Amino acid sequence: MERRVVIAGGGPVGMWLACELRLAGVPTVVLEQSVEISPHSRALTVHPRTVETFALRGAHRQMLAEGGQLPSGHFAVLDERLEFDALDTDFKFTLTIPQARTTALLQERAIADGADVRRGHRFVGFVEEDGGLVVTAEGPEGEYTLGADYLVGCDGTRSTVRKSAGIEFVGTSFTALGALGDVRLADPPDSPVISRWSLEGTFMCVRLPDGNHRIAVHSPEDLRTDWPGDFTLEELRDRIQRIAGTDYGMHSPAWLSRYSNASRIASTYRKGRVLVAGDAAHQHMPAGGVGLNVGVQDAMNLGWKLAATFNGWAPESLLDSYHEERHPVGVELLEQSQAQTALFMDFTLQGGELRSFLARLIAERPQLKAGLTERLSGLHVRYAAPPGAHPLTGCRAPNLRLQDDQDLFSLLEPGRYVLIDFARVPGFDVRALDLGDAADRLARYRPQRPVPEPRAEWRQLSAALVRPDGCVAWASDETEADALVRETGLAAAAIAAPTPAASPAITTAH
Template identity: 75%
Template structure:
C-alpha cells in the first residue's frame, strides 16, 4: 500500500496538493481548522501559469466559466500596464475569481478523487520515529492521532507545522501597511479595473462577483511599523476621495482588512518527513496578487514528487529537489514584492519621478515590458540543469498542438510523465522502445500526422520527455534513430533508477 500523507490546511494550496496525491492513489488526509470556507478572499486573481497548471489536469473549465478575464496586469500600480495578450499561452489573461470560490472548486475535486477532507479539525503537533510520524490533531470530539509517512504544511504564514518542525522563518518585519475593502457602489466606475497613484496615496478598484468591488489602498500614513486599529469604511472612503475626488458611493462593506509587507521565507522547504508549501513557506506583501499562484505552483512541483516517493518508484532524495527548485522562486517572490512595495509606497517627489521614469522605460523597451509580464504571469519560472544540456530542459512546455487535433496538455490528465515522439526521426518510434523500469510510468504519444507547431525552440526536436508538472525533463535534436533511442534510455534510466534500487 502507498505511504500516507497528512496535509494541514485546505486552502487552494493544500487542496491542490491533495488532488495531486489522490490522482496517484496516495492515501491523503487533509486537516482544516475552520469548519467552513471563509467568505473573505484576500486572493482574487489566478495568473496564466496557474490556469495552465489546472489545465494540465483538466480542472480549469469551471473556473474559466465563472471568472472574469483581464488581458492586462500591473507592476507597482504603474500607469503603463502589462499586456498579457503577447504571452505564449492559451490563457492570455488573469482570471478574477475570489479565493473562496477557487478553494470550493478545488475541494470538490479533491473529495471526488478520494481525499479524506476533515473540516473543523486542526493540526496540533507531531512526533517522528524510525517508521514515520504520529500526527496529533484536534476535532469536534477532542484530540486524536494519525499515522503518516509524510506531513505537508499548507497552513499559512503562522504555520503550526513549520513551527513544530523547527523550521526557521527568516526575513524582515513589516514597515508598510495596506488595506482592502470589499464594498458595494451606488456610482460604480467604468471598466473592471481602475487604479491611480498620487502623492496623497494610491488605490485600485476591481469588480467582483455579486455586485461587489474590491478596493486596495495605500497612503503616506501607512509607512509605519506599528499596527493601528481595525480598518473602517469611513477610513476607506476618506482615502479614496483623497486620491480621486469621489468614493463612488461605497456602502455595505462585506470585508475590511489591513495587511503589511512582512517578508519571510522558510530556511528549509523540507525537513525530513515534513514539507512546507505556499504561505507556510513564504510571506510577503500581496503585490500583484501572486501569493495564491506561487502556492499552487509549489504544490504542483511537490505533488508528483511526493506521490512518486510514496508509491515506491522514486527515491526519497527526489523530495530534496522540491527545495532546490522552489526556494529560489520564493526568494524571487519576496524580492519582487518588496520592489513593488518600495515603488508604490514612496509618496515623495523623488518617488513620483522614479515611477514616471520606469513607466516610460517599460513603454519604450518591449523586452523589459515582456520580462515583467512573464514574471507576473508565472510563465518565467525555469528549473535548468547544472550541466550543459538541451536548451529546452527545465523550461515549461507550452500547449503544443498537432495537425491531427491532439493537444499536449490533454495528455497530462493522469499526472504521468509524457514522452512526445514528434515523428521526425527515421528509424525511431518511442512507442516500440523498451524503457525498462520506466515502462508503465510514462505516457507515450506520437501524432498520427506531422506536428503543426512552428515554435522556433521546438522546430528540430526529435523527442521530448515532459514531467508531470509540465516542465521538460529531457529533449533531443538528434536525427539518427539509434542514437536518439540511446539518449532516451539514458534519460529514463536516470529518472527512474529508484525502481531498481527499491
C-alpha cells in the same frame, strides 16, 4: 501504522496538493481548522501559469466558466499596462475569481477523488516514530492521532507545522501596511478594474462577481512599523476621497482588513518527513496577487514527487529537489513584491518622477515590457538544469499542438510523464522501444506525421520528455536514429530510478 500523507491547511494550496496526491492513489487527509470556507478572499487573481497548472489536469474549465478575464496586468500600479496578448499560452489573461470559490472548486475535486477532508479539525503537533510520523489533531470530539509517512504544512504564514518542525522563517518584519475593503458602490466606476497613484496614495478597484467592489489602498500614513488596529469604512472612504476625489458612494462593507509587507521565507522547504508550501513557505506584501499562484505552483511541483516517493518508485532524494527548485522561486517572489512595494509606496515628488520614468522606459523597451509581463504571468520560471543538458531542460512546456486533435496538456492530465516522438527522425519510433520499468510511468506519443511548429526552440526537436508538472525533463535534437534510441533509453532509465547519478543529461529533471 497506517500509511498516508497528512496535509495541514485546506486553502487552495492544500486542496490542490490533495488533488495531486489522490491522482496517484496516495491516501490523503486534509486537516482544516475552519468549519466552513471563509467568504473573505484576499486573493482574487489566477495568473496565466496557474490557469495552465489547473489545465494540466483538466481542472480549469469551471473556473473559466465562472471567472472574469483581464487581458492585462500591472507592475507596482504603473500607468503602463502589461498586455498578455503576446504571451505563449492558451490563457492570455488573468482570471478573476474569489479565493473562496477557487478553494471550493478544488475541495470538491479533492473529495471526489477520495481525499479525507476534515473541516473543523486542527493540527496540533507531531512526533517521529517507527520510521514515520504520529500526527496529533484536535476535532469536535477532542484530540486524536494519525499515523503518517509525510506531513505537509499548507497552513499559512503562522504555520504550526513549520514551527513544530523547527524550520526557521527568515526575513524582515513590516515597514509598510496596506488595506482593503469589499464594499457596495452606489456610483461605481465604468471599468471593471481601475487604479490610480498620487501623492495622497494609491488604490485599485476591482468589480467582484457578487456585486461588491474590492478596493485596495495604500497611503502615506501606512509607512509605519506599528499596527494601528482594525481598518474601518470611514478610513477607507476618507482615503479614496483624497486620492480619487470621490468615494464612489461606498457603503455596506462585507469585509475590511489590513495587511503588511513583512517579508519572510522558510529556510528549507523540507525537513525530513515534513514539508511546507504556499504561505507556510513564504510571506510577502500581496502585490500583484501572486501569493496564491506561487503556492499552487509549489503544490504542483511537490505533489508528483511526494506521490512517487510514497509509492516507492522514487528515492527520498527526489523530495530534496522540491526545495532546490521552489525555494529560488520564493526568493524571487519576495524580491519582486518588495520592489513593487517600494515603487507604489514612495509618495514623494521623487517617487512620482521615478514611476513616470519607469513607465516610459517600459513603453519604449519591448524586451523589458515582455520580461515584466512574463514574470507577472508566472510563465518565466525555469528550473536549473545540469551541464550539457538541452537548453529546454527545466523550462515549462507550452501546450504543444501535436496533431489536429491532440495537445500536450491533455496527455498530461493523468499525472504521468509524457514522452513525445516528434516523428522527425527516420527509423525512430518511440512506441517500439523497450523502456523497461519506466513504461508504466509514462505515456508515449508519436503524431502520424511531423507537425509544423511555430516556436523556433521546439522546431528542431526529435524527442522530449515532459514531467507530470509540465516541465521539460529531457529533450534531444539528435538526428541519427540509433543515437536517439540510446538517449531516450537513458531518459527512461532515470524515470525508473531517478537518482542524481542516473544520467548526466537529466540529473536535476528527475
